[in-house]
Amino acid sequence: MAAMEQFEQFLKRHLPEIESFHPHYETALQSMLLAGGKRFRPALLLSVVRAYNTLLVPNAYHAAYAVELLHTYSLIHDDLPVMDNAGLRRGQPTLHVQYNDVTAVLVGDALNTYAFEVLSQAPFSDRIRVKLIRELAHNGGLHGMVLGQIMDCHFENQPLSLKEIKLLHINKTGKLIAASLKMGAIIVGEEILAEALYEFGVKLGLLFQVQDDILDVTQSTQEAGKPTNNDSDKNSFVTLLGLREALHKADTLAAELFKMMQTFEAPLQQELDGLLTHYINRHKD
Numbered sequence: 001m002a003a004m005e006q007f008e009q010f011l012k013r014h015l016p017e018i019e020s021f022h023p024h025y026e027t028a029l030q031s032m033l034l035a036g037g038k039r040f041r042p043a044l045l046l047s048v049v050r051a052y053n054t055l056l057v058p059n060a061y062h063a064a065y066a067v068e069l070l071h072t073y074s075l076i077h078d079d080l081p082v083m084d085n086a087g088l089r090r091g092q093p094t095l096h097v098q099y100n101d102v103t104a105v106l107v108g109d110a111l112n113t114y115a116f117e118v119l120s121q122a123p124f125s126d127r128i129r130v131k132l133i134r135e136l137a138h139n140g141g142l143h144g145m146v147l148g149q150i151m152d153c154h155f156e157n158q159p160l161s162l163k164e165i166k167l168l169h170i171n172k173t174g175k176l177i178a179a180s181l182k183m184g185a186i187i188v189g190e191e192i193l194a195e196a197l198y199e200f201g202v203k204l205g206l207l208f209q210v211q212d213d214i215l216d217v218t219q220s221t222q223e224a225g226k227p228t229n230n231d232s233d234k235n236s237f238v239t240l241l242g243l244r245e246a247l248h249k250a251d252t253l254a255a256e257l258f259k260m261m262q263t264f265e266a267p268l269q270q271e272l273d274g275l276l277t278h279y280i281n282r283h284k285d
Contacts (some may be wrong), residue, residue: 028103048268162241174204251283
């Protein structure tokens, strides 16, 4: 069974289970996790571990799951009426649509904290667990994803410069992708590589945001699995640069990423190439 299929089985075995008389809390906790998604961040983490020590892959599922839990919480909150007010995510109705705002807020809170419970129980040394917890907290919290989100919400109807938009999206999107790669390197003891992968991940996250902005104006809601044509009033790369220049920006970032990949050792190049070739070029589909 392929590593990501095994990870999917691991996730299903470790879904949050609650002893409660609440009518839908447990179902809501599991709903968005079971809806699937690309599992891109876990795949990045596991690809690094596979490149250096395949024996550690089963242990690394705990860390990959923690990343997916944190990412899923962020999507649930991002879709709330007070933020993006989205009705569809991963091809499914969002939790505030299925249930109500309170359920969505509290399920997001629960998955956020459960991520660190899962990571604290990962079968690594205490030293490695602390490093992983710090990395996920730093990049997923007030120094990273949350910072990016609050800037995005606050400046939604105020034009920003290209430099400001880059900083916003490096925090909102890039840092959790970068942390996923770095956490894989921490697990296999490649501390110097960890920093190079973090830099690579920040650039990859920036490319992903440019691509998302492009796809928002070129894909249908059905193709994307979430609402599109939704960013006209936001600080998107397409809004600022126009579609043609945004496509050029994506091409430039993609070329830079392929060049950076060439500096990695062959096993890691092979793992990343298999995972990233489609994603890096998805704005061209």
